[in-house]
Amino acid sequence: MTDDQERRGPAGSQDPTEPIRPGFPAPGGLTGGSVPPAEPIPNAPDPFSPTGAPTTPPPGGPGEPPPGGPGETPSGNRAWWWALGGLVLLAIVAVTVWLATRGDAGGDDGASPGATPSGTVTSEAPSEEPSPEPTTEVTTPPATGCTPTEGGTPAGASTHEIIDVDFDGRPDTAWLTTGADRRFGITTASGATFSAPVTTASPVPASAVVNLVAAGDGEAPIALVDVGREVLLYSVANCAVNVTQNAQDEPYTFDKGFSGFGTGVGCTAVDGVLHLAGLNAMSNDGSTYTVARTFVDLDESARRATNGQTETVAEGVPASDPVVVTAQETSCGDLVAGGADPGGPVEPQG
Template sequence: MDLPRASRPLATLAVGCLLLTGCGGAAQPEAPPSTSTPSSTTTTSGAASTSPAAPSPSSSSSGTSGAGCAPTGQEVPAGAAVKQTADLDHDGRPDELWLADSTPSSSGGALERRLGVRTASGGVFSVTYTTGSPIPTTAIGQSLDPSTSIVLLSDGRQVPLYAVLTGSGVGACRLVPSLNAQGQQYTFDLGFTGYGSGVACVPVSQGSSDPDAELALYGLLVTGGQAEGDLPGITRTRIELTDGGRQARNGPTDAPAELQGINPEGAQVAAARQVRCGDQGPDTAVTEPTP
């Protein structure tokens, strides 16, 4: 069931608590080059733009706009896959994510893969991306706190991280890659390179049952369990986001004793191999349409 974050059910909170106490992980060390690469331009649907990744202070901010993103007059491309997601522009209403393979006139006939947002207030904006994975991409979005919303785009191998920038005025709301210390897009691993296994967002306050609790972003890594009789363990790395999500850095990593020697077929290991953020996960993800 697609619900706004404000209506997160207690069952979903239980999953969050499970992840907090029973899974974790490691994103790649400040993200080596990704197999999923965003274009250098962020665009509104159907119109190319050369806007830089960071907006000018006069046009937008990393905080909440209160009234949601301004209507852009743009439309989601025909044939796009659309799915309700969390409240990404902090106006109290759930928004939508979409994925499309379209051929805008500005590209000279070249096919573009596009990840986009349509807010309840009428803002439509997107970014192009590429990936070497043979499977359709999926995406989930979430508001982590009143000033930070993210989108996680998975190609089954890696998960590039995007920030949803909000602000007042037409064009202020945009979707941009979150950058690591090397200036590359921060990208989680799903076991393809061995740096991680999954992604999770869990309440900042441990044990919180508040459906509006602020969330922290974690990389997950299942370790061990390869030899006969060797049970797996889980480590977790907190991802520190700043500047409204524009910047992402690896925070502390730990491997709690209670997460070592656990059931390889259990819920903790299964959760550590998924991409989930609060009440948004595989069951709420939008999936790229296939030709």
């Protein structure tokens, strides 16, 4: 017997080219080889439950996830975090109160909030000012001058106060005696007396000046003794009077117009230091003059002299010109030998 109603075979045996007829599946569900309905998923939430709670057996069954696992509800998570946050906040407040209480108990009322907690003790070593090192004041002992000698200024000698020749800070005294054995000498404030003979054939009374001039790399005291025809040069350094020698080991003298080599002697300031020089005022007509100057180089004690550079300092000047007048005198700086206001001793007369 032939059944002309087509039967559906198992799923997957349908011809893919066959169109799906309306009315499939048939009312009443699948029959015969139909796939049975799937079992419900454990713990799946009931979509129709008002709370969305899962329709599962009580906890402890095979389908219960570990506590805190993915099966936990969002509302449970929030409640747990709020509780944890409250505990942390409470702990912070408690620690803050404890610290504030300890700080107030260990410090005074004026302590700053940032003070070190009482549990930590800090101290600073008191600063010690370095003790001043003892200072030794170096002082130069005062010069004592020349050693005192027996005797002193000869009786009847002409005296004049002069510069400090022994550098003890006190002015000294120059003197001249008269007679056949006339002498020039110095008596210092310290009590020392030293002298040298005035050796000359000139009958003119002697006059003298004493000053400090350039000598070697420094300065030394010298004496110029004018005897009219010539001027004798003495060193008065190192507590002694010594005749200054020339290059030929003879007494160094300045001419005063007697031998034609010069007319006078003076001291010219160079860079604040007096330099000894021989002067010569020359005239062809008796009314105008040319003045030449020759510097004298002295060793450090002024006991040896040599001629230095010669230069012309004036030309065609009248006899009244100060340059000509000075060139005919015996002077050193502001000191002039003899005259109305002598700068040194003058040999006594009579």
